[in-house]
Amino acid sequence: MEQLVEILKSLDFSPLWISLKTGLVATVLCFFLGIWTARWVMRMKKRPKALVDGLLTLPMVLPPTVAGFFLLLIFSMRRPVGEFLYATFSIKVVQSWLGCIVAASVIAFPLMYRNARAAFEQVDIELIYAGRTLGMSERRIFWRVVLPSAGPGVASGTILTFARALGEYGATSMLAGNIAGKTGTISQRIAMVIQNGDYTTAGVWVAVILVISFAIVFLMNVFADSRLKNVKRW
Amino acid sequence: MALEVDIRKQLNGFTLDVAFTAGTGVTALLGASGSGKSMTLRCIAGVERPDEGKIVLDGRVLYDSEKKIDLPPRKRRVGYLFQRYALFPNMTVLQNIGAGLSLERDAAVRKEKQRSLLKRFHLEGLESRYPRELSGGQMQRVALCRMLAGEPEAILLDEPFAALDSYLRWQLEREVRNTLSEFSGVSLLVSHDRGEVYRMSGRVCVLNAGTSEPVVDTSELFERPKTLQSALISGCKNCARAEFSGKGTVRVPEWNLELACNSADGEAVTHVGVRAHYILPCAPDAENAARCHIVDVTDDVFSRVLTLLPQGASEPLRSELDKETAKGFRAGDDAYFALPKEAVMLLGDAGET
Numbered sequence: 001m002e003q004l005v006e007i008l009k010s011l012d013f014s015p016l017w018i019s020l021k022t023g024l025v026a027t028v029l030c031f032f033l034g035i036w037t038a039r040w041v042m043r044m045k046k047r048p049k050a051l052v053d054g055l056l057t058l059p060m061v062l063p064p065t066v067a068g069f070f071l072l073l074i075f076s077m078r079r080p081v082g083e084f085l086y087a088t089f090s091i092k093v094v095q096s097w098l099g100c101i102v103a104a105s106v107i108a109f110p111l112m113y114r115n116a117r118a119a120f121e122q123v124d125i126e127l128i129y130a131g132r133t134l135g136m137s138e139r140r141i142f143w144r145v146v147l148p149s150a151g152p153g154v155a156s157g158t159i160l161t162f163a164r165a166l167g168e169y170g171a172t173s174m175l176a177g178n179i180a181g182k183t184g185t186i187s188q189r190i191a192m193v194i195q196n197g198d199y200t201t202a203g204v205w206v207a208v209i210l211v212i213s214f215a216i217v218f219l220m221n222v223f224a225d226s227r228l229k230n231v232k233r234w
Numbered sequence: 235m236a237l238e239v240d241i242r243k244q245l246n247g248f249t250l251d252v253a254f255t256a257g258t259g260v261t262a263l264l265g266a267s268g269s270g271k272s273m274t275l276r277c278i279a280g281v282e283r284p285d286e287g288k289i290v291l292d293g294r295v296l297y298d299s300e301k302k303i304d305l306p307p308r309k310r311r312v313g314y315l316f317q318r319y320a321l322f323p324n325m326t327v328l329q330n331i332g333a334g335l336s337l338e339r340d341a342a343v344r345k346e347k348q349r350s351l352l353k354r355f356h357l358e359g360l361e362s363r364y365p366r367e368l369s370g371g372q373m374q375r376v377a378l379c380r381m382l383a384g385e386p387e388a389i390l391l392d393e394p395f396a397a398l399d400s401y402l403r404w405q406l407e408r409e410v411r412n413t414l415s416e417f418s419g420v421s422l423l424v425s426h427d428r429g430e431v432y433r434m435s436g437r438v439c440v441l442n443a444g445t446s447e448p449v450v451d452t453s454e455l456f457e458r459p460k461t462l463q464s465a466l467i468s469g470c471k472n473c474a475r476a477e478f479s480g481k482g483t484v485r486v487p488e489w490n491l492e493l494a495c496n497s498a499d500g501e502a503v504t505h506v507g508v509r510a511h512y513i514l515p516c517a518p519d520a521e522n523a524a525r526c527h528i529v530d531v532t533d534d535v536f537s538r539v540l541t542l543l544p545q546g547a548s549e550p551l552r553s554e555l556d557k558e559t560a561k562g563f564r565a566g567d568d569a570y571f572a573l574p575k576e577a578v579m580l581l582g583d584a585g586e587t
Contacts, residue, residue, distance in 0.1 A: 124320065126316045126317075126318065126320040127320050127322060129276070129279070129281040129307075129314065129316070129320070130314065130316060130320040130321075130322070131322075131333065132279075132280070132281055132306070132307040132308055133279050133280075133281065133307045133308070133310075133312060133313065133314040133381075134308070134333050134334045134336055134380065134381075134383075134384060135308040135309075135334075135336040135337040135384055136308065136333060136336045137308070137336070140336070144322070144324075144325075144333075145322055145324075148322075148323075148324035149323070149324070
């Protein structure tokens with residue numbers, strides 16, 4: 001017990017802030033990109049749709065290290081894109097916080113995209129037709145008809161995206177590395193302290209992740225429940 | 235005012251090929267489910283696009299594939315009543331009606347219109363309710379009200395009563411009929427229910443596997459259908475192949491009958507039809523009498539249905555009698571039944587059914 005208090009007192013809290021910041025930024029990015037992509041893919045023809053959907057879903061089913069490999073292939077300073085970004089805009093993705101965001105966004109994106117698409121596809125098309133024949137503009141239909149209908153699905157997609165981005169490990173460690181105070185996220189810190197045999201510190205961080213993740217999922221359920229008043233139990 | 239439609243569209247399994255003109259009043263599109271009725275309405279409303287053709291409403295071109303005109307739905311001034319009403323579930327009654335006034339920019343005018351519409355459709359007091367808190371009849375009134383709010387020039391009704399039980403249906407049908415009678419534009423009703431069409435529309439266009447037949451008066455469709463398909467969709471239970479044998483008679487091999495008929499010209503005749511309730515018991519020497527074996531007697535709600543096999547026939551006839559007349563006829567009996575001359579409808583074939 002005393003040991004725990006000692007550890008908490010001397011604990012470097014930077015991984016928590018880095019993870020939260022990364023999660024938030026990645027979620028905002030994925031939110032807009034995911035909704036936009038979902039609408040774009042929905043409008044595609046069958047065959048190209050299957051192909052594009054497959055590519056967009058890959059990061060979710062691949063081992064994150066494989067995604068990390070591809071990200072390195074793109075953003076490495078010894079590669080054209082990485083070199084160009086650094087030379088022209090002084091943007092460095094590898095070994096930087098930006099790398100954390102890119103890695104977390106890529107891995108979490110499919111969650112947002114798939115949830116948003118599923119929610120949009122559930123919207124009763126007659127409601128949209130009704131909006132159109134009634135003279136509503138497409139923008140108005142999207143905000144007043146589609147989003148309220150698809151709201152719960154989009155919201156749960158957003159929450160899952162945040163949870164996933166918060167805990168990302170594999171791709172992040174490859175692309176952004178584990179630089180304390182800069183790119184050292186909670187999951188990377190856990191891996192590191194375990195390698196050093198420090199199970200107590202690891203336990204503290206595990207508890208932190210557990211609490212946050214559970215709170216997120218719990219919140220999501222409460223939220224979904226209040227939205228789905230009229231759903232019958234079966 | 236008239237709505238002219240002449241469109242083609244390739245669909246799964248068949249081609250929609252519809253051409254008709256509907257004037258003011260109610261015109262029905264009658265066809266079996268899957269015959270392309272709803273798709274036709276959607277093309278007119280502009281939420282689906284035909285492959286080619288032309289749609290003109292009161293001189294205004296809504297769609298013309300040659301001139302590359304395709305007005306968006308919101309500029310067509312065409313109202314659409316959806317089968318399940320498609321009320322916006324997240325909006326109150328007032329907001330739903332307001333959605334129909336999207337094109338009205340002036341807020342004061344919009345408010346005034348909303349108020350008068352609520353009154354006209356007896357929806358006062360329900361303004362702040364959500365659709366899920368309304369009864370079926372109230373939902374329909376809100377949908378009608380919302381549709382008419384934008385003052386459309388044509389209104390399209392897509393099987394508005396299909397989902398209702400028969401008691402409520404009658405009541406709602408009456409309300410819609412009243413609303414339609416006050417509407418000065420073109421009304422198009424899609425239905426697969428011949429009774430509904432008979433009660434509600436003055437003119438009717440039969441749709442058969444995507445292809446439209448000429449528009450006729452509704453009463454004519456039921457009294458003198460011209461094609462086998464019209465006869466079937468108008469509810470004729472007895473239809474069979476026939477050959478015109480001259481001198482005002484037709485031969486019907488499947489019934490093994492030679493029937494006297496009223497028409498002298500039988501060039502295009504491929505079938506005959508006789509409605510079940512016109513086939514009545516008769517004396518052996520009556521015109522068009524046939525000695526029939528009664529195969530089956532089935533009680534319906536208010537009538538009795540007899541399945542009759544004329545001597546030497548391969549296909550049975552169906553006769554529908556009131557219970558009083560049908561008394562005494564039992565399965566297994568033989569008796570004479572007449573297919574009266576004026577009830578023999580000569581039919582052509584409009585293509586595959």
